[in-house]
Amino acid sequence: MAHPLRGAVAVVGFGLTPFGELPGRTHLEIMGEAIHNALADAGIDKNQVDGIFGSNFNDPLGAILYPEYFGLKNIKVMDSTNIGGSSFNNAMQDAAAALHLGLCDVALIAYGSNTRTATRRAGPGFGRSFDAPYRPRQPINSYALAASRHMHQYGTTKEQLAHVAVSARQWAQKNPRAFMREPLTVEECLKARMVVDPFGVRDCCLVTDGGAAMVVVRADRAKDFAKKPVYLLGVGAATTHNDISQMPDLTVTAVAQAAPRAYAMAGITVKDVDVIEVYDAFTINTILFLEDFGFCKKGEGGPFVAAGNIAPGGAHPLNTNGGGLSCVHPGMYGMFLMVEAVEQLRGAAGERQIEGAEIALCNGNGGYLSSQITLVFGTEATL
Amino acid sequence: MASQRAATFEGPGPDAVYYENLKQGKFRIQHCNACGKNFFYPRPLCVHCGSPDWAWIDASGAGTVYSTSVVRQRPEDGPDYNIALIDLAEGPRMMSRVVDIPATEVKIGMKVQAHIGELEKQTLVLFRPAGR
Numbered sequence: 001m002a003h004p005l006r007g008a009v010a011v012v013g014f015g016l017t018p019f020g021e022l023p024g025r026t027h028l029e030i031m032g033e034a035i036h037n038a039l040a041d042a043g044i045d046k047n048q049v050d051g052i053f054g055s056n057f058n059d060p061l062g063a064i065l066y067p068e069y070f071g072l073k074n075i076k077v078m079d080s081t082n083i084g085g086s087s088f089n090n091a092m093q094d095a096a097a098a099l100h101l102g103l104c105d106v107a108l109i110a111y112g113s114n115t116r117t118a119t120r121r122a123g124p125g126f127g128r129s130f131d132a133p134y135r136p137r138q139p140i141n142s143y144a145l146a147a148s149r150h151m152h153q154y155g156t157t158k159e160q161l162a163h164v165a166v167s168a169r170q171w172a173q174k175n176p177r178a179f180m181r182e183p184l185t186v187e188e189c190l191k192a193r194m195v196v197d198p199f200g201v202r203d204c205c206l207v208t209d210g211g212a213a214m215v216v217v218r219a220d221r222a223k224d225f226a227k228k229p230v231y232l233l234g235v236g237a238a239t240t241h242n243d244i245s246q247m248p249d250l251t252v253t254a255v256a257q258a259a260p261r262a263y264a265m266a267g268i269t270v271k272d273v274d275v276i277e278v279y280d281a282f283t284i285n286t287i288l289f290l291e292d293f294g295f296c297k298k299g300e301g302g303p304f305v306a307a308g309n310i311a312p313g314g315a316h317p318l319n320t321n322g323g324g325l326s327c328v329h330p331g332m333y334g335m336f337l338m339v340e341a342v343e344q345l346r347g348a349a350g351e352r353q354i355e356g357a358e359i360a361l362c363n364g365n366g367g368y369l370s371s372q373i374t375l376v377f378g379t380e381a382t383l
Numbered sequence: 384m385a386s387q388r389a390a391t392f393e394g395p396g397p398d399a400v401y402y403e404n405l406k407q408g409k410f411r412i413q414h415c416n417a418c419g420k421n422f423f424y425p426r427p428l429c430v431h432c433g434s435p436d437w438a439w440i441d442a443s444g445a446g447t448v449y450s451t452s453v454v455r456q457r458p459e460d461g462p463d464y465n466i467a468l469i470d471l472a473e474g475p476r477m478m479s480r481v482v483d484i485p486a487t488e489v490k491i492g493m494k495v496q497a498h499i500g501e502l503e504k505q506t507l508v509l510f511r512p513a514g515r
């Protein structure tokens with residue numbers, strides 16, 4: 001029987017730059033010339049590209065930098081897995097799988113390098129961020145700018161932001177694994193030391209140690225294991241920018257693109273969601289994601305959280321482990337929100353268990369609100 | 384393959400030229416000849432339409448604060464400072480600092496004007512309130 005990828009994809013265009021020496025040009029500028037020629041060779045517009053595959057040791061976040069840099073507006077698949085010189089062969093495999101599964105329709109694999117002519121001191125910001133020279137305190141600063149804009153545009157208040165932190169703490173108090181479980185009030189949040197206005201320290205996630213892992217198998221094998229399986233029902237990914245200055249609208253995240261794709265794949269609406277787990281690196285995240293998920297209208301996230309919706313006893317329990325704000329945040333939190341979703345859907349979340357939870361909605365956030373991955377998990381009953 | 388190499392792929396790239404312009408006291412951004420839109424930060428292809436057919440234009444320096452923040456510091460590390468996002472009159476948005484007023488006094492919607500200044504020995508575009 002043929003491998004399902006056999007014959008599934010084809011190369012339809014390629015582009016090159018001159019070889020040898022291209023002095024005074026960054027690796028991204030060189031990459032741009034190659035991309036321009038490849039798109040011309042294939043006869044397609046850049047916005048037909050919806051999967052970006054590329055990596056470079058200069059670009060640890062390449063797969064969100066390239067879409068920003070080249071203005072690729074419809075990216076659904078981002079892959080900058082770097083395994084050395086064979087990275088691009090590897091990328092072809094990933095692209096084939098993604099294409100076969102319909103996650104993207106036009107994959108672009110690209111690379112540029114100025115290894116020969118790069119000068120050691122090429123000037124400030126050369127080939128790097130145009131935000132960084134201003135010394136924003138990152139990542140907090142990017143999120144603070146988003147909060148500032150949301151407050152200006154929709155009247156969101158610091159009290160409403162504080163409700164996100166307080167709700168997270170109330171959940172953490174039900175979770176013996178949570179790092180911070182002392183009672184927390186809105187007033188205490190408002191009085192906390194300012195870090196980057198409009199954020200005080202209680203608007204910011206923890207810095208902890210911690211680790212997590214998951215075993216994921218094909219569904220047809222899922223019942224070979226002892227524990228109750230939790231199924232991935234849907235997933236959607238999107239990026240709007242790399243640096244915060246390039247985010248088109250600081251009040252609308254890529255969740256607005258990612259979540260509908262995840263809902264469509266899973267065949268659900270927000271009404272079907274029993275429990276929500278999001279990457280709450282900062283209090284504004286939760287408000288933005290609730291809006292972009294569709295739990296409330298744009299701009300109404302502040303009143304939504306202040307009304308107690310996401311706290312214990314609320315209609316939309318969110319970050320039931322205490323989240324990055326009160327449970328755990330070891331640099332990157334994405335694994336932990338999925339672990340909590342699984343625990344809830346197994347019915348094994350103890351005092352914080354959501355009764356009858358069948359569908360969990362998750363959202364991982366990356367960069368400076370830059371990349372958003374929405375996932376829908378469900379129990380066997382939802383299949 | 385495209386048969387002819389676009390002129391903007393020749394010579395020093397837009398990144399280098401941007402900073403060279405700044406050193407000579409000129410704040411310049413890119414204007415796309417294909418779609419007519421402007422873009423910043425400097426790149427080899429128009430971020431709107433993908434064209435390599437663009438030219439440098441002088442930015443007016445006029446801008447409006449799109450969002451603002453205040454980086455709080457311990458006294459021994461220096462004073463608090465502003466980090467803002469500025470919408471340029473020509474269209475693009477950029478990060479910068481609004482200086483010459485207290486960081487907390489920078490407000491969204493405020494009209495600002497660019498100047499070329501120094502920050503930690505780097506030549507950069509900074510802003511101050513318009514009309515000052």
Ligand SMILES: [Zn+2]
Binds near residue numbers: 415416419420432
């Ligand atoms: Zn253009």
